[in-house]
Amino acid sequence: MASGALVGARCFSSNADATDAVYSASPIGQSVGPTTYVSEFVQSSGAWVVRRSVIAQDGTVTQMADAQAPALSFPVCDTTAQFTDGVTVGWGVVAAMVAAWAVVVLKRGL
Secondary structure (H helix, E strand, C coil): CCEEEEECCEEECCHHHHHHHHHHCCCCEEECCCCEEEEEEEEECCEEEEEEEEECCCCCEEECCCEECCCCCCCEEECCHHHHHHHHHHHHHHHHHHHHHHHHHHHHHC
């Protein structure tokens, strides 16, 4: 069993790949008002950080200090399970086709 990280219904080969998938799909957070606050996950020097910015009424953007993104943990999954399931279904289809062919051949012979 090859161990991976499960995100939704998809099994990634490593926790780093799963973390990349989660953070890269996260929407930008925005708090609108007289001063707008925006936060997003970005990858900086190989690590995920939360980048916060302030947008003033006049349109000037000020970047606040980056904060380390929280470390994520994921359920363990088997990365070869989907392949194995596909092989099993594929052989089932082949067996059904061979059985149908055998029925046709037997009907011709009788």
